[in-house]
Amino acid sequence: MSAPVPFLDLRQPTAALRGQIDGAIARVLDRGLYLLGPELEAFESEFASWCGARHCAGVASGFSALQLIVRACGIGPGDEVIVPGNTHIATWLAVTSAGARPVPVDPDAATRVITAAGAESAITPRTRAVFAVHLYGMPCDLKGLSELCRGRGLRLLVDAAQSAGAEIDGSRNLCHGDAAAYSFYPTKNLGALGDGGAVVTDDPEIDGAVRLLRNYGMRHFADHPMRGVNARMEEIHAAVLREKLVLLDEWNARRAALARRYMGRLEGMPGVAGPEVPGWAGHAWHLFVVEVEDRDLIRRRLDAEGIGTAVHYPLPPHRTAALETVGPFPPLPITDRLSRRVLSLPMNPFLSDAQADRVMDALAGALGKVGG
Ligand SMILES: Cc1ncc(COP(=O)(O)O)c(C=O)c1O
Structure with a gap:
């Protein structure tokens, strides 16, 4: 590996x-x-x-x-x-x-x-x-x-x-x-x-x-x-x-370049939805978050390939013990669905192009195995 x-x-x-x-x-x-x-x-x-x-x-x-x-x-x-x-x-x-x-x-x-x-x-x-x-x-x-x-x-x-x-x-x-x-x-x-x-x-x-x-x-x-x-x-x-502020623009530009690289690879990859960014929006790319079915399975498969991931967030605030009593809340179907599907991929200015490509290869592989 x-x-x-x-x-x-x-x-x-x-x-x-x-x-x-x-x-x-x-x-x-x-x-x-x-x-x-x-x-x-x-x-x-x-x-x-x-x-x-x-x-x-x-x-x-x-x-x-x-x-x-x-x-x-x-x-x-x-x-x-x-x-x-x-x-x-x-x-x-x-x-x-x-x-x-x-x-x-x-x-x-x-x-x-x-x-x-x-x-x-x-x-x-x-x-x-x-x-x-x-x-x-x-x-x-x-x-x-x-x-x-x-x-x-x-x-x-x-x-x-x-x-x-x-x-x-x-x-x-x-x-x-x-x-x-x-x-x-x-x-x-x-x-x-x-x-x-x-x-x-x-x-x-x-x-x-x-x-x-x-x-x-x-x-x-x-x-x-x-x-x-x-x-x-x-x-x-x-x-x-x-x-650190002196380097922030440079670091953010690197994040944006990585996001473009990821987005290019996601196009046409079945079973995954990438972030959508309207023309007026300048995304700061703090996190690069995709959506997949069987998120936890995909995560385990990526982990087995040595790819670190995270989930932001697995439990929305309205479902926490701390806040559920603040309700009643209206139904939040999109929030609930996102909490089951979101997966954060490596995104930081120190990631190389080769590492980003490895993340996408591993993701494609993990998604391919889910169907088969
Ligand atoms: C969206 C959002 N709001 C608030 C906070 C809280 O910031 P801090 O941890 O600096 O208190 C965080 C993260 O840590 C966050 O991601």
Whole structure:
């Protein structure tokens, strides 16, 4: 058997930048300032500019970013927030942790993200916001969704945890709605050496509220206008993220090239559906997700060939013990079907063309065997 193709090897991005990372950590150690210092300030301004947005506030994790935009928008008990059925549980938990109720809608079956029509069908007098999740790096149609939200007086919040680099009509900033939550979890397109996140917005009020909330609601010492939390990004993470941000465009371009290579091979391969990307959408290719019948069998066959895979996600939030009591929920047939069929193939900037071809050869072989 040829060499295995891991789903992801997080030593690779670190090795590619080892000198810069060592230097970034040394800067912080030598300065002796570990929180809310110059590395965070610089990262915020560099990431805002990379995103084409006015403001960025670094926070402790993607989940903190989600929670803080919900709080900054004043959403709380008695309010409803429309969420996709198929998302990481964090999107729903950000809503429930504010005391509000997540109201799920199915995504579009082809793009696997929610649409304005889907969101509209779930609006009630209690709806305060729509949470768009650019799942796998595929942007939702925020033009349609912002028109809907503006017309109904709703906030448009974005879970951008998986979509660093996504574009709508060639613009990164069109992907942000009223405010977007990024995650720098180590596996993400821009990954820290631990937890990290950011809120990106053009709205100075949301930015100001997030900055207070992340640090105990404290404006100055002994001046606490809001009940905040501790959700600060550490200087070491900010310093390392600054070094990685320099390479992010190059890394994302490599992801896009691999996605094109995969898509070319999927054309005409029976028994598998690849991602569908409309012309206006710039996919960030955080994950490359196909759909197959007998997903678990195909996964085992790929594993036997040394191909690492993952499933995002096998259990949708409405079926978890933690959240099933938040219902009743409407039927979510597309979400349920996706949870049985989705399979994430290796997708990262360090995958070679030869490895990508090996993944596709193994997939074709695994699918061929299922029928026979
Ligand atoms: C769609 C989505 N939302 C939210 C999160 C939470 O981010 P974090 O792990 O940084 O808290 C993640 C992933 O980890 C995610 O994939």
